[in-house]
Amino acid sequence: MKICIAEKPSVAKEIALVIGAGSRKDGYYEGNGYRVTWTFGHLCTLKEPHDYLPEWKRWSLGALPLIPSRFGIKLLDNKGVEKQFRVIESLVKDASLVINCGDAGQEGELIQRWVLQKAKCSCPIKRLWISSLTEEAIREGFSKLYDSERFDNLYAAGSARAIGDWLLGINATRLYTLKYGNQGQLLSIGRVQTPTLALIVARQKEIDNFVPQPYWELKTVYKEVTFNNSEGRFTDKEEAIKAIESIRGKEFEITGFGRKKGKEAPPRLFDLTSLQVECNRKFGFSADDTLKLVQMLYEKKLTSYPRVDTTFLSNDIYPKIGEIMKGIKPYEALTAPVLANKIPKSKKVFDDTKVSDHHAIIPTGQNPPSTLSRDEKLVFDMIARRFIAAFYPDAIINTTTVEGEVEKLKFKATGKQVLDPGWRVVMKIGQGKSDDELPEFTKGERGPHTPDLQEKATQAPKPYTEATLLRAMETAGKQVDDEELRDAMKENGIGRPSTRAAIIETLFKRNYIVRNKKNLIPTITGVQLIDTIQNEAVKSAELTGLWERKLREIESGKYDAAEFMKELKQMVSDIVHLVRLEPSIRRIDSAS
Helix, strand or coil: CEEEEECCHHHHHHHHHHHCCCEEECCEEEECCEEEEECCCCCEEECCHHHHCHHHHCCCHHHCCCCCCCCCEEECCCHHHHHHHHHHHHHHHCCCEEEEECCCCHHHHHHHHHHHHHCCCCCCEEECCCCCCCHHHHHHHHHCCEEHHHHHHHHHHHHHHHHHHHHHHHHHHHHHHHHHCCCCCCCCCCCCHHHHHHHHHHHHHHHHCCCCCEEEEEEEEECCEEEEECCCCECCHHHHHHHHHHHCCCCEEEEEEEEEEEEECCCCCECHHHHHHHHHHHHCCCHHHHHHHHHHHHHCCCECCCCCCCCCECHHHHHHHHHHHHHCHHHHHHHHHHHCCCCCCCCCCECHHHCCCCCCECECCCCCCCCCCHHHHHHHHHHHHHHHHCCCCCEEEEEEEEEEEECCEEEEEEEEEEEECCCHHHHCCCCCCCCCCCCCCCCCCEECCEEEEEEEECCCCCCCEHHHHHHHHHCCCCCCCCHHHHHHHHHHCCCCHHHHHHHHHHHHHCCCEEEECCEEEECHHHHHHHHHCCCHHHHCHHHHHHHHHHHHHHHCCCCCHHHHHHHHHHHHHHHHHHHHHCCCCCCCCCCC
16 A cells, blocks of 8 residues: 655645545545545654753753754654554555655655654655646656655755754753843744844844934936936035035036946746745735745645745746646736747746756646635735746836036936836836936037035934845845845855744744834844854854755755764854853843
8 A cells, every 4th residue: 555645634635636545534545555644744843851861851051061862753742643643653554655745845854754754664665746736746746756765865954954953942042041031031042043133133233323424415407307416425514515506507518428228137936035025025924924825825736836945947847838827817918928929938037957846936827716815816916927027028128327517527317218118017017108217418418407405314224124134034144136146145044945934933922023014123132132142153144054054065965964963063062161151141131
């Protein structure tokens, strides 16, 4: 008998329908030589300290660091979990083959491996690896099941991540709670959580300590067009006044005029982070909201696997693009121009070297039902339009630059005109005449103008929103706007796309940060905790990014998991030793 194990009951039901296991039993489906059962996400977890040694249950500085000689797993303490595990255990015992149908990612691999390990599975194991839950994708996946060993590195990375989080989380949380916590106060420390909090605290301190500096901007209006002084801003008021007085009553002369035609490529397809960023900006959805919504769309077979960090498609998807476009009926008016010709194949969309396990988030080609919730419709619409736009022509833009001069003071105005909207039609982005479109000028023309001097002040940095924090986590706190550079830095980002939403939610639950409209503000507890932590290894986004890169290298087989664990254990021991030696300071306040 072949036993299939899915990650949740709804997915097990879909798989059972496709492979002909139509008879419902207690905890599984049966039929056609298959039994299809399920977990509910994590059934197993790493053992707690007291499971290794009873004396580790008591929190004591002297007992730290807690480093088991060998890590073990146990079932979650839950009657429902235990009942379902017994079903899996009994099915596995009689199996000729187990098919791991878990979520096709690092966490999904870990969940399934731990369950199979706990169930003492001794028969051969195959892996179902699919990017959507459509019938076609499931059938195709079952026609080319992989050997489980192919994903050993993925499991090694997931296991190293879980153990690393346990080692640092358990030891540092006990360490800082005992040393600096008030009576009954828990100071939660996490490998990704704490550096993320440090980013928010650092930004808030920049804002709090910011002292506005005055400056003056010199502009002038000629033929209803505002020209800016090319020298930039004046920081000396007297110098600014002198400049404006020198040009009053003098003629303005056009010294240069040019229009340059250029192309504007469609935006990249969505990975999870860019989808979360866009949904936060446009709809105010939290990262967690967006993840839950796109997960629902995936389970409803409407979109592909969501927990991805690539914005590219693999070449084998290209032949399917036409059918996907035909399937999303509400967008027929937008897909028709693409389907009318040979579908373009751009390196900006298709690149096998940029796709590892899964491709970017796209529609599956299933027609979205009218029963979708308002928020599900918003997210689906965003994914569908981004997908369609990727196959539209570039927008053609005219960029106009006009240069002028008065008494050797140079001025400049720039404008943009959309000549051909291209993909902008799909994204509903402004077309035709723009507000900043400039009229014609002739080099050498002269005339009166109206100068103006405006006093302004430098602005404090903006607080993080979930959108900007997700980007900061992706680049380990560095400000990066260029997409290609950001791609290169993803290896050193902190957290994984699938876990960043949960990290942010944890900071809220711990009362380390609060929301003020869209802004993320640290509480007094959050600020004092980061101020208390002197050890950079605990709170540095950059150092955590280096650890993340090693975990990714374990996944790709370029780094040894045992070496990673050795380094991590040494780091935890060093942190405990150094913090113990720190002079005691005042206890950390609790946020009300």
